[in-house]
Amino acid sequence: MLRFILIRLLRAALTVLLVVTFAFAILRLSGDPALSILGDDASPQALAAFRHAWGLDDPLWVQYLNYIGAFFRAEFGQSMRSGEPALGLVLSRVPATLALTLPALALKLGIGLPLGVLAALHRGSATDRVVMAGAVAGFTVPSFVLGLVLVQLFSISLGWLPTGGAGDWQHLVLPVVTLGIGGAAMLARFVRSAMLEVLGQHYVRTASAKGLPWNAVVRRHALPNAAIPTITIVGLMVGNLLAGSVVVESVFSWPGIGNLLVVSVMSRDLSVVQCILLLVAITMVASNLAVDFLYGALDPRLRNANVSSTHSK
């Protein structure tokens, strides 16, 4: 068991390191910061002085190590646009994003899970087909289109809800619904196929043949076993709490992390982009780790086995 935990922790650490390396790589590839900050007409001495001050004339691996060090000290520099510390700026937007994504997550789970299970239990029936059609529609309509359609309908034509921005609960409705529907559709599809797979297994048929009422079979055998792969997907959604709302925040001008990201990318405010990237990576890794541990606790097969493979999602 200890070995299981240690392996997972090591992998998580390596993944974070990989993200940091990725950020460093594209940072270095993005060109000479001295030129972009001081401008093309800066004198060679000014450029050299800048490079020296920022340690840009150190060998590459030294810069890499410094970069990692800065990451661990949570020094993310300052926003090039506003001058405020990047980390503070990013963190200040987190509550706004969570105000969207947490209710959206609840919506996804609340709609997606039951519908998926329902469709699986009534496979081939009209219910199944309707749910699946809805799921496909929800999956193929991109979030920005859905958002814009909702705005057109509920804000512009009907005037019931505001078109964007933050404020009271009315501003929350459309973005949350937009986020929730897409995720619910994907979840329903997934849960349905997980349930179908479980329902086709021998032990389910055996339980039913033993005389167990169908409700109990579903409750005690099918659902718990289908839950295991579903947890992976839900885990991905949790990990996505910070990054999944980028497009929706843009559509509704919602002042969250996603919006900040888009604005920073456009103005090439690299320190903020970096900061968001690393923050989201950590969230993702932590959530994956939690899912792994949950798996280990729930699935007895994994507890004792000497597993070091990549688990399929």
Place this chain on the structure above:
Amino acid sequence: MTDPILQLNHVSRRYTSRQGLFGRGLTVHAVDDVSLSVGNGTTVGLVGESGSGKSTTGRMALGFEPPDDGEVLTHGQPVPRAGSPAWRKMRANMQMIYQDPLAALDRRLPILHQVREPLDIHAVGDAKGRTDAALAVLNSVGLGAEHGLRLPHELSGGQRQRAVLARALVTRPELLVCDEPVSALDVSIQAQVVNLLVDLQARLGLSILFISHDLRVVRQISHRIAVMYLGRIVEYGDTDRILGAPAHPYTQALISAVPASGFHRKRILLKGEPPSPSARPSGCAFHPRCPEARAQCAAESPVMREVCDGHHVACHLAIGVANRAWEQT
């Protein structure tokens, strides 16, 4: 006197596996101090039960697995490491065929293409020449051009094995290692394929290492027979000699199980189960099951000795037994 096409000198191969998370390693002696040689143009039959190490010996003969001890020589030169360019070039000269021909063939490609492929790989001649050579070799194994156009699953088992044989022979190798090549075929087809091999050997001067558990098949094709038990060779000699006057009790038991017309042998039944290679009995590995076992057999491992001309046995009781006339007429 040229060096034989294949020579294994005191070759051993061990596998270590770990039991569980904290278990000790288990060493399995798959092959233990095996020496044999295949003379040019002759067939050596390698006989044994599963677990005897005969397949591993075959793989080592071709360089698939490096021996942990000893050396594998071809024409006096050591066989190169598997996967290296030198090894790949050598493939044109030494080939292997297996038990399951369907698995050995790519299910998507027609037979002719696959028979031709070794020529493509080794860049022999030009395209037209290769196709002609492939057709010729198909003919020599008893298949026609129409078989060449078919896919592997469209042929019968016997035809498939012939196709695999054709593919192995298209580069005119000197050595062919056959690992249970007819075990998956019906008895009547087995005889056909073995006769084909004998025929090809005569025509092409092929040397063959024929690995099988089935003595009936082995005796048809082999000039010399080596009997393996738990990774060691226990008896080795000319086919007629081994079959007519087997010296090792294990060989005797094997032969007694083979029906032969005109002979009325008493069937020797071995007691006990074949042991697992990881749990090797002390002394002579065969002693727990041997009907003739003495105290010495449990204590001391027998050494391979020449009983009479070309006939080698590893058994404490061999001398004396070898001359026992035990065939009834």
Place this chain on the structure above:
Amino acid sequence: MSDSINPARAAGEEIRRAPLAVPRATRMPLSVSLGIGWIVLVVVVALAGDLLAPHAFTAIDLRNRLAGPFQAGHWLGTDELGRDILSRLIASVRISLLVALGATVLSATIGTSIGFLAAHARGKLEQFILMLVDFQAAMPFLLLALSVLAFLGNSLSLFVALMGLYGWERYARIARGLAIAADSQGYASAVRQLGAGPLRVYVRHILPNIASTLIVSMTLTFPEIILMESSLSFLGLGVQPPMTSLGNMVGFGRGYMTRAPWIMFAPAAMIVVTTLAVSVVGDWVRDRLDASLK
């Protein structure tokens, strides 16, 4: 006519290994026929675009700005610069499809090669590749893409290259798994035993045998790339003007949502219907391939 020990098993094996035998009696569902029809239409329009478009997609006509749809000469209306929306739609479809197609092929190629490399190398390199695969599967692509776009700017070739990395990890996983399985099946090791170099084994033997699984994956990734590209273009970070893409049009049309909603809805509808058609057809193809592979 079986020579093997177990005739039933051999017969079963032979049926299983038969080439793609499509049963004749299956009806094609209406949705799939419609989907195929739409895809064909879109492809034809994209290819013949210049011939079909009533106007050049950059032609500005300031006297006719924000004209409504369903009028002669401008079936879908005009945008804020008087450019014909139908023509722009046609041009956008072509670009979006080209980007998605190029990116799908690129990511399939890259992913499969990396997968084969992992299967071939084993050991440390394989572990490293698996780690990369896990990493890519875990991180949201949008985020990584945005970071790259922020740091490296946005040219069309960079953008297509970036999209060409979407989903590579799926192909890598599949290719690696199937290559390892092919080895244990025997034909791969049999060919290697003949003296074939690894390149020949992978390209001439393993790849054709796993092609159908890879294609199935491609049908899944293709619509996702269309969606990803539109999202990025919508944000203004994808295809840049004067090139026009579907997401691009929606993004710019958004500012005129109240006055001239058709600017936005024509491309939006296009995205939805096309993605839907490709998904439906892809699902159906996948079901058929799965059934015949079993």
